[in-house]
Amino acid sequence: MGVVHGQEMVLNIGPQHPATHGVLRLQVKTDGEVISEITPYLGYLHRCFEKHCENVTYEQVIPFTDRCDYLASMSMNFGYVVAMERLMDIKVDDRVEFIRIIMAELQRIGSHLLAVGVFGLDLGAFTPFLHMLRDRERILDLFEMTCGARLLYNYMWVGGLSHDLPTGFIESTLEFLDYFEPKVDEFENLLGNNKIFVERSADIGVMPAEVAINYGVTGPNLRASGVNWDLRKDDPYSAYSRLDFEVPVGNGIKGTVGDSWDRFYVRIQEIRQSVKIIRQAIDLLPKEGDVHKAMPKKIRPPKGSIYSRTESPRGDLGYYIESDGTSIPYRLKMRSPAFTALGVLNEIASGWLMSDVLAILGSLDIVLGEIDR
Amino acid sequence: MSEDKEKLISEAVEKALKGDKEAINSIEDRVTRAKAKAALVKAQRNQTMVIEEPTDTNSEETPNKNQKLNLSQEIAQKIEKKFPKSIDGEQNEKWIQLKPENWFEIANYLKSDEGLLFDSLQCNTGVDIGEEFLESRYNLHSMKHLNSIEIRIKVSIENPEIPSVEKIWRVADWFERETYDMFGIVFSSHSDLRRILLPEDWEGWPLRKDYEVQETYHGIVIPKVKEGWE
Numbered sequence: 075m076g077v078v079h080g081q082e083m084v085l086n087i088g089p090q091h092p093a094t095h096g097v098l099r100l101q102v103k104t105d106g107e108v109i110s111e112i113t114p115y116l117g118y119l120h121r122c123f124e125k126h127c128e129n130v131t132y133e134q135v136i137p138f139t140d141r142c143d144y145l146a147s148m149s150m151n152f153g154y155v156v157a158m159e160r161l162m163d164i165k166v167d168d169r170v171e172f173i174r175i176i177m178a179e180l181q182r183i184g185s186h187l188l189a190v191g192v193f194g195l196d197l198g199a200f201t202p203f204l205h206m207l208r209d210r211e212r213i214l215d216l217f218e219m220t221c222g223a224r225l226l227y228n229y230m231w232v233g234g235l236s237h238d239l240p241t242g243f244i245e246s247t248l249e250f251l252d253y254f255e256p257k258v259d260e261f262e263n264l265l266g267n268n269k270i271f272v273e274r275s276a277d278i279g280v281m282p283a284e285v286a287i288n289y290g291v292t293g294p295n296l297r298a299s300g301v302n303w304d305l306r307k308d309d310p311y312s313a314y315s316r317l318d319f320e321v322p323v324g325n326g327i328k329g330t331v332g333d334s335w336d337r338f339y340v341r342i343q344e345i346r347q348s349v350k351i352i353r354q355a356i357d358l359l360p361k362e363g364d365v366h367k368a369m370p371k372k373i374r375p376p377k378g379s380i381y382s383r384t385e386s387p388r389g390d391l392g393y394y395i396e397s398d399g400t401s402i403p404y405r406l407k408m409r410s411p412a413f414t415a416l417g418v419l420n421e422i423a424s425g426w427l428m429s430d431v432l433a434i435l436g437s438l439d440i441v442l443g444e445i446d447r
Numbered sequence: 448m449s450e451d452k453e454k455l456i457s458e459a460v461e462k463a464l465k466g467d468k469e470a471i472n473s474i475e476d477r478v479t480r481a482k483a484k485a486a487l488v489k490a491q492r493n494q495t496m497v498i499e500e501p502t503d504t505n506s507e508e509t510p511n512k513n514q515k516l517n518l519s520q521e522i523a524q525k526i527e528k529k530f531p532k533s534i535d536g537e538q539n540e541k542w543i544q545l546k547p548e549n550w551f552e553i554a555n556y557l558k559s560d561e562g563l564l565f566d567s568l569q570c571n572t573g574v575d576i577g578e579e580f581l582e583s584r585y586n587l588h589s590m591k592h593l594n595s596i597e598i599r600i601k602v603s604i605e606n607p608e609i610p611s612v613e614k615i616w617r618v619a620d621w622f623e624r625e626t627y628d629m630f631g632i633v634f635s636s637h638s639d640l641r642r643i644l645l646p647e648d649w650e651g652w653p654l655r656k657d658y659e660v661q662e663t664y665h666g667i668v669i670p671k672v673k674e675g676w677e
Contacts, residue, residue, distance in 0.1 A: 117644040124629070125653055287567055287590060290618030301590070308593065381570060381586045381597065394572050394586070405654070407572040417621045446644060 082110070087432075089118050095192065095435070096442025098416075107427045112420045119446035127406040132158060132232065132373040135406065140226040142408060143444035145188055148181035148217075149386040150444075151230040156311050157382035157393040158232045161375045169363030170234055171313040172355045176247065177220070177229065179348040179355070183254075184213040185387035186294075186341040186348075187261075189439040193338055194265050196436035197274045202264045209257060212250050219243060233369035244356055251349055258349070262342050266328075266335075275338060276329030279434035281422045283332065289421065290414035293389025295438055298324035298340045299332035305385040317354050319347045334437035341439075374401050388412050388439060408447060412440040452476075456483045463487050519543055519596050522563065526553055535601060542584075542597040550600060551610040557587065558615055565589045565596070568612070571622035573630035575656045579604045581630055585612075602632065604655075611637035629654040 087100040097118035103111040123142060127135050139154045140147040152174055159166065191206035214224045219240055221229045229236050265271050281291070286299045296303055304321040306314040322343035324336030375397040383392045389411030396405040415438045423434045455474065460483060462470035471483045523543045527534050530553055535544040545553065557565045565587040574582045585598040600609055611634035613620045623634040624643040631652035634640060642649060651658055661669055 117642075117646070120644045122653070128654075288617045290568060290616070290622075303590065381595075383569070390569065392570050392586070394570055394584070396574055405572070405574045407570070409570040409572075413621065414618050417618060421617075 081105075089115075095440055096445075098440075098442055098445075100419075100431075100435075102428075102431070104428065109424055109426060109428060109431050111424055112431065114416055114419060116416075116442075117446055119442050121447065123408065123447040124406055127403050129402070131401045132375070132403060135403065136231065137226070137228045139408075140228055141443065142410070142447055143386065143388065143412070143441050144225060145441055146181050146185040146387045147225065147227050148177045148229060149185075149384070149391065151227065152178050152312075153382070153384040153386060153391040154393055155230045155232050156384050157380060157395055158373070158375065160382050161378070161380045161395055161397065162232070162370065162373070164233050164368055164370065166233060166368045167360070167363050167365075168313065168358070169360045170365050170368070172359040173235060173239060173365070174230055175312060175314070175317070175355045176352050176359070177217070179351045180213050180216060180247070182348045182387045183345050184210045186345050187213075189387070190261065190265065190338055190341050193275075193433075193436040193439070194271065196432055197271055199265060199268065199271060202261060205257075205264065206261065209254060212254075216243070216247060216250065219246065231369060232373055234367065235365040238365045244359075247352065248356065251352060255346075255349055258342065258345055262339075266339060266342065272328050272335060274430075274433055275334035275437065278329075278334045278430050279422045279426065279437065280330045281332040281418065285418065285421060286332070289418040291389070291418050292411050292414065293385070293387070294340045294344060295337055295389065295415055297322065298336040300324055305383055305390060309383060311382075311384055313355075313358075316358070317351055319351050319354075322347065334434055337437040337439075372401060374399065383409075386411060388441065388444070389415065408444075410444045410447065412438075412442075413445045416440050416445055452479055455479065456486055459483045460486045460490055464490060518594055522557075522596060525563075526556070529553075529556060542599050544599050544601065547600050547602055547609045551612060551615070554612045554615045563589065563594075564591050565594075566591070568616035568618050568622070569595070571619060571626055573626040573632055573654065575630065575654065576601070577656065581607050581632055581655070583609055583626060583632055607632045608635050609633070610635055611640075613637050628652075631655070 083104050085102050085104055087102060089097045089099040099115040099118070101113040101115060102109050121141070123138055126138055136151055136154060139150040143150050187206040187210045191203040195203045217227060218224050220243060221227050221237055281295070281299050283299045283301050286296050286301065292303070300323050302321055302323050305311070307321055322340050324331050324340050326333065326336060327339065328335045377397060377399040379394070379396040381392060381394045383390045385391070390409070391411055392409030394405070394407040394409065395403060398404040419435060419438065423431045426434065456479060459470045459474060464487070471487060474483055519542060520538055520540055523534055523538050526543070526545070530549045533546055533549045533553060535546045557563050567588045567590055568585060569588045570586040572584050574584060576582050580601055581604055583600050583602070586595065587598065588595045602609060607630070609632060611619070611623055613623060613634070620639070621643060623637055624640060626632050627634060627640055628642045628645055629652060641647065645653070650661060663669060
């Protein structure tokens with residue numbers, strides 16, 4: 075009896091497919107159920123972010139950064155203003171710093187909730203997704219209270235913020251945290267100990283640390299591979315060096331270090347750390363202060379360039395800004411963390427079954443708006 | 448501004464910094480007085496910054512910054528020693544300017560040398576620097592030594608060719624495709640150099656400064672940028 079050889083078949087997943095988290099086309103070569111090669115085709119959401127930036131002033135870039143990663147707009151704003159402040163050598167008040175940190179961490183919780191929820195949804199767990207969206211809703215309410223917008227905030231400005239905190243914000247946030255903290259354990263139980271979820275994610279799509287570094291994977295995906303790398307600790311910006319928190323890394327509780335389950339679990343632990351950071355930031359927040367004080371009247375950075383990195387919920391968010399001394403950027407490049415995370419997909423997901431490929435893609439938590447820019 | 452006016456201003460500012468505010472107010476010419484006040488504000492800002500820096504929490508960062516300044520030059524010297532005549536132009540404390548020829552070997556050296564170990568390519572971007580030249584810039588980072596450097600490689604717009612480093616840092620695969628897509632810099636020996644964000648049949652290199660927006664694409668009229676919109 076000889077070995078039966080199947081015929082190789084080329085299939086398209088997407089561009090319109092709910093499991094691709096946006097508009098992404100994956101061309102897969104399959105041999106039966108087994109995927110032998112994945113070629114992603116990007117660009118369906120390309121909105122010429124970098125070209126637009128060369129035609130608008132530095133202030134006007136901020137709304138565009140919102141629209142890149144629409145699930146973590148605050149972090150996108152944060153990265154840009156930090157880069158600009160480093161380029162222009164602006165120092166902002168503690169009040170501004172801590173408000174920014176509160177917002178960025180609330181955003182991280184919201185973003186991770188969606189990431190984990192959608193990951194569960196990809197594996198067929200519908201209920202946790204609804205629980206997580208219910209709590210994310212309360213974070214969006216807090217943002218709406220602050221700046222009027224629920225998705226695209228344009229809240230952090232170079233040298234300051236668009237508005238100061240509204241009255242009652244701190245109380246509402248603390249109330250939310252008290253409500254939310256026990257819920258995190260609930261989420262962990264709902265998904266992390268669910269037999270089907272564990273079977274579908276543990277030992278699936280293992281990403282070794284060297285592969286992750288070589289492919290430029292950052293953020294929770296890198297930490298799940300056991301690398302202790304967090305820019306909030308390793309290259310501190312804003313006031314993160316004054317806060318006490320831990321960097322969770324994957325340790326392969328249910329399977330191997332760097333599998334899909336670890337990527338889920340690191341995000342759950344990061345939510346807990348973010349809660350811790352917000353409580354500290356609220357304690358350290360000065361009562362008084364003008365959030366517009368350090369804002370320059372005209373943004374004209376000196377001639378030169380800067381590459382500045384911050385930790386967005388998806389990893390190292392870098393901005394490369396080249397200034398020619400005018401009020402319009404000469405060149406602005408966003409190094410998007412999800413772009414590199416998608417680049418590793420072929421490496422870690424080929425050889426698995428079709429259903430596992432979608433699970434691995436879900437565990438990487440990509441946002442196509444940021445990949446295509 | 449004449450020299451004696453400048454002298455008057457600097458004297459007044461010095462006095463004012465020591466606490467004698469009347470020194471500036473006593474200047475009769477209104478324009479000179481305003482300039483002196485501006486100079487005073489600037490001087491005060493510099494002064495406060497000088498005082499703040501060492502007491503601030505980033506006192507740990509300050510020696511690092513000095514290290515970084517030297518680091519770039521130090522590495523440039525190492526490269527020059529190992530690969531003679533590969534440095535392009537004068538050395539700079541912020542970046543290393545290289546010629547494209549030996550880039551693959553130098554990149555391999557930067558990644559594998561024990562003392563350098565730049566194992567992570569953070570960012571690759573193209574810049575149209577004008578005067579018929581393009582530049583490809585690489586931001587490297589070492590996860591072990593926690594150092595960062597920037598490498599710049601200049602090529603002419605006529606023949607924009609740089610060796611690909613895709614085999615050294617796998618992340619460069621997509622980064623280089625993006626730079627090719629936007630600037631038309633050809634990365635030789637890249638295994639799969641296609642456009643990545645734009646459609647495959649797009650014409651021109653959008654982020655070059657001489658790029659003109661196409662009028663139609665597959666018969667679809669592309670709307671022009673509105674007048675007065677910046």
